Amino acid sequence: MSAKAEKLTSKSFQSDQDLRWCPGCGDYSILANVQRVLPDLGVPRENFVFVSGIGCSSRFPYYMNTYGMHTIHGRAPAFATGIKACRPELSVWVITGDGDGLSIGGNHLLHTIRRNQDLQILLFNNRVYGLTKGQYSPTSRLGMRTKSSPGGAIDYPIDPIAFALGAGATFVARTIDVDAPHLQEMLRRAHAHRGTAFIEILQNCPVFNDDEWIELEDRKKRVDSALRLADGEPLVWGAQDQRRGIRIHDGIPSVVHLGDEDDPASKGVAIHHERYETPAYAFALASLQRPDFPLPIGVFRAVERRTYGALLEEQVTTAIAQRGEGDLAALLHAGDTWTVEQ
Amino acid sequence: MPDKPTEQIDRVAIRFCGDSGDGIQLTGTKFTESTALAGNDLSTLPDFPAEIRAPAGTLAGVSGFQIQFSDTDIRTPADQPDVLVAFNPAALRANVEDVRPGGLVIVNSDAFTQKNIQRAGYEGDPLPEVRERFRLVEIPFTTLNREAIKDLGLGSREGDRSKNFFALGIMCWLYNRPMESTLRWLESRFEGAVLEANTRVLKSGYAFGETTDLFPTSFVVPRAKIQPGVYRNITGNTALALGIVAAGVQMDRPVFLGAYPITPASDILHEVARYRHFGVKTFQAEDEIAAISAAVGASFAGHLGVCTTSGPGMVLKQEALGLAVMTELPLVVVDVQRAGPSTGMPTKIEQGDLLMVLHGRNSESPVPVLAASTPGDCFHTMLEAFRLAVTYMTPVIVLSDSYLANSSEPWLIPDVDALPRQPVQYWSDVEDFQPYRRDPETLARPWAIPGTPGLEHRIGGLSKEDITGNVSYDPANNERMIELRAQKVAGIANAIPPIEVFGPDRGELLVVGWGGTQGVITSAVEEARKDGLDVSSVHLRHLNPFPSNLGKVLGQFRHVLVAELNSGQLHSLLRSRFLVPAELVSKLEGQPFKVAELRARIEAALSRPKE
Numbered sequence: 014m015s016a017k018a019e020k021l022t023s024k025s026f027q028s029d030q031d032l033r034w035c036p037g038c039g040d041y042s043i044l045a046n047v048q049r050v051l052p053d054l055g056v057p058r059e060n061f062v063f064v065s066g067i068g069c070s071s072r073f074p075y076y077m078n079t080y081g082m083h084t085i086h087g088r089a090p091a092f093a094t095g096i097k098a099c100r101p102e103l104s105v106w107v108i109t110g111d112g113d114g115l116s117i118g119g120n121h122l123l124h125t126i127r128r129n130q131d132l133q134i135l136l137f138n139n140r141v142y143g144l145t146k147g148q149y150s151p152t153s154r155l156g157m158r159t160k161s162s163p164g165g166a167i168d169y170p171i172d173p174i175a176f177a178l179g180a181g182a183t184f185v186a187r188t189i190d191v192d193a194p195h196l197q198e199m200l201r202r203a204h205a206h207r208g209t210a211f212i213e214i215l216q217n218c219p220v221f222n223d224d225e226w227i228e229l230e231d232r233k234k235r236v237d238s239a240l241r242l243a244d245g246e247p248l249v250w251g252a253q254d255q256r257r258g259i260r261i262h263d264g265i266p267s268v269v270h271l272g273d274e275d276d277p278a279s280k281g282v283a284i285h286h287e288r289y290e291t292p293a294y295a296f297a298l299a300s301l302q303r304p305d306f307p308l309p310i311g312v313f314r315a316v317e318r319r320t321y322g323a324l325l326e327e328q329v330t331t332a333i334a335q336r337g338e339g340d341l342a343a344l345l346h347a348g349d350t351w352t353v354e355q
Numbered sequence: 356m357p358d359k360p361t362e363q364i365d366r367v368a369i370r371f372c373g374d375s376g377d378g379i380q381l382t383g384t385k386f387t388e389s390t391a392l393a394g395n396d397l398s399t400l401p402d403f404p405a406e407i408r409a410p411a412g413t414l415a416g417v418s419g420f421q422i423q424f425s426d427t428d429i430r431t432p433a434d435q436p437d438v439l440v441a442f443n444p445a446a447l448r449a450n451v452e453d454v455r456p457g458g459l460v461i462v463n464s465d466a467f468t469q470k471n472i473q474r475a476g477y478e479g480d481p482l483p484e485v486r487e488r489f490r491l492v493e494i495p496f497t498t499l500n501r502e503a504i505k506d507l508g509l510g511s512r513e514g515d516r517s518k519n520f521f522a523l524g525i526m527c528w529l530y531n532r533p534m535e536s537t538l539r540w541l542e543s544r545f546e547g548a549v550l551e552a553n554t555r556v557l558k559s560g561y562a563f564g565e566t567t568d569l570f571p572t573s574f575v576v577p578r579a580k581i582q583p584g585v586y587r588n589i590t591g592n593t594a595l596a597l598g599i600v601a602a603g604v605q606m607d608r609p610v611f612l613g614a615y616p617i618t619p620a621s622d623i624l625h626e627v628a629r630y631r632h633f634g635v636k637t638f639q640a641e642d643e644i645a646a647i648s649a650a651v652g653a654s655f656a657g658h659l660g661v662c663t664t665s666g667p668g669m670v671l672k673q674e675a676l677g678l679a680v681m682t683e684l685p686l687v688v689v690d691v692q693r694a695g696p697s698t699g700m701p702t703k704i705e706q707g708d709l710l711m712v713l714h715g716r717n718s719e720s721p722v723p724v725l726a727a728s729t730p731g732d733c734f735h736t737m738l739e740a741f742r743l744a745v746t747y748m749t750p751v752i753v754l755s756d757s758y759l760a761n762s763s764e765p766w767l768i769p770d771v772d773a774l775p776r777q778p779v780q781y782w783s784d785v786e787d788f789q790p791y792r793r794d795p796e797t798l799a800r801p802w803a804i805p806g807t808p809g810l811e812h813r814i815g816g817l818s819k820e821d822i823t824g825n826v827s828y829d830p831a832n833n834e835r836m837i838e839l840r841a842q843k844v845a846g847i848a849n850a851i852p853p854i855e856v857f858g859p860d861r862g863e864l865l866v867v868g869w870g871g872t873q874g875v876i877t878s879a880v881e882e883a884r885k886d887g888l889d890v891s892s893v894h895l896r897h898l899n900p901f902p903s904n905l906g907k908v909l910g911q912f913r914h915v916l917v918a919e920l921n922s923g924q925l926h927s928l929l930r931s932r933f934l935v936p937a938e939l940v941s942k943l944e945g946q947p948f949k950v951a952e953l954r955a956r957i958e959a960a961l962s963r964p965k966e
Binding site: 028030057058059060062063064067074075077078079080081082083084085088091092093094095096098099100102103120121123124325328329331332333335336337338339341342344345346348349350351352353354355 | 388391392394536578579581582583584585586587588597600601604605609611613630631632633634635636638640641642644645646648649650651652653655656657658660674675677678682768769771805806807808809810811812813814815816817825826
């Protein structure tokens, strides 16, 4: 085999399969941005593995010219856990959706995040079941009318960010399918994080839930409805003449109107920190929902904690150091034995 | 005082029974280890409730442990114990009817209080009647135990815990068992007053046997004349665990075990988790589905993926198993069957999962199925399962059951150098790579693992195009791929040995069994043959595919009797596959067959008028 390393480009990551998402689907943009980021990560192409469950988003691995596994509904985090536990040198990415990850696969998502296995989990949230043609999902708004909820959905939705924080996530971020620079930055940050990196990607389903995120996807509207999180910066958003900030008292956020000359800090606006040991602050951020608040975009939380894989490897190396490499004959003869003579 | 005389006997079966908190399983296990070291052949039957501590003194809480040992080769724990050691009235009530008429019944007389007698459901003192039918020996275990340790300052609750070791000491004297292994175990486990109490009580029990007038003689069972070699005592679960570790060594690849705790399979996970120095990774998953999913992921990554579970967990694994069939990855899934349906009787015995593992997945999803036949055979079955999984790139199911899991036998430790070695080779040829191009002989697809440059590919559950593995909805292709997978699994019949008949290979009656019933079926057939009956048997290890000569063997007998602990699962497979008018012996009581039950059915089948 040729020794020279292939110069990777986004094209290197395109497979020969025809894309089969609906025209206008947010998944196209996410795919293109992932393919754009991967060449810069310093990882050989053969070391990437994309693992998915079932749903529109889960077709993703077929379109990536990497190793990939399109598994069963909701279980992708568990498959990925096994892959990464065995082969720590691989860069393992989980592609899931709001139905796959938070409904049928909620348990696996919870426990994978809790273990802090070193994975990137991208949850495409379009707040609807697409592949089964339009039923409400666990993130759909209360009252959403679909074929399976003609009288309106009566399930209270779950917020993916709050879910991940509740599971003890060490890296939690939110981004938008069509905001290429921000999406790419979040992908890079997720890859650089050691442990489970969870990203909620707001994604449009043009067929069954069009414009669900239009306030965030439309650049002009975004100014007024998105709060960009930046480490060490105040929680401020809005056009120049309509700046507002978020104050957090006793864990309860509120909106502060800022004049042109106001210093946000002196007005009590919170300064964003990704590295609080307690998740309480990140929970407060996660509680910011439209229309009363802007929707935070960016990294909610990024803390260091040893990964499941590192702890597992350490147990293996410690066991070998203490007991020597396993000797099968000695193992079979362990404990009380006796000899029957001829 | 003068030494008491000893009497030589060729075999004996003893059952210990008491509350599940009385340490019955421990007593039985320690007595078994002593017996193994004394050189006897042995077979055990632990029988305990699923509840950890059912209410004391009730029938629900009775735990039992039976052991038969002998000076010849034996295969079963015996239909009827010769000796019963009962720690309380409930244990007596639950077990005494099983004892051989005239057998020895030893009771803890301290436990036969009015309250305990009532709690066991007896109207009055049961001992007078027991005395009439059996040889009853009443020993105040609790009092004697307290007496032995009174100066150690243990509370009565803590102190009373060692009374099982008083009984063990008596039994060690009565059957001339060495106590060194138990004393060593105590030293490794306890210290201080608790160590002293247990050691002293064990020895006091032995001394009590030596001096009491209750036992005029002790008994000697000579060493068994069995195949020479080094032996250890082994349960099926331990043998499966060792088989998992050994597979990694013999195939030169790390093992990944994904499991979720479930009775009676959890001990396999416990055991394997201790062997990290073999590079083995164990993963206690959040549920049964994650356990198998992680193991399939491990296989995709190039490790030897394996899962261990029981029936209710097996059900949950079927979808992921279907994916392993579709993606054609090597994987071993162990189902330690228990009595059902649903949660059923988790600690009891059944062979009810055969059709579920064969047919419990959506659509056409064939998997090879192997069944272990003895505790020691679990080791070799495990190794064979891994070899088939890797050679044929397929998930393989290993069936055990709660009888094999918990019962033990002396095991001739195999010579590691003589075990099959099959180092795994991954696919590496970039020029000639297609994910679903098959080996012409085995029909296995290549095992190409992440991290290999140039072999990047995607697999998944959607229908696969022949050769390329790309997603395909082509109708003819779908049918062809289903056929190819079926042919691949069927082709394993070429790689497994023809089935051997126990007894003449033609005649009047053939008894067919599979899995953990081998010992009892063989014993029944052997006894019947000694009495001049024309009966043979075959015991199936390979349930899918069947051995290639099975149909021919069945055709050589006038009658076929299928014995299994379910309502006729293998029976229906044999009838539909080979069109033989087989009869069924079925049992669904959560207990193993008895030799006498099978004998009766063999005799009935042979006494039927010939057509």
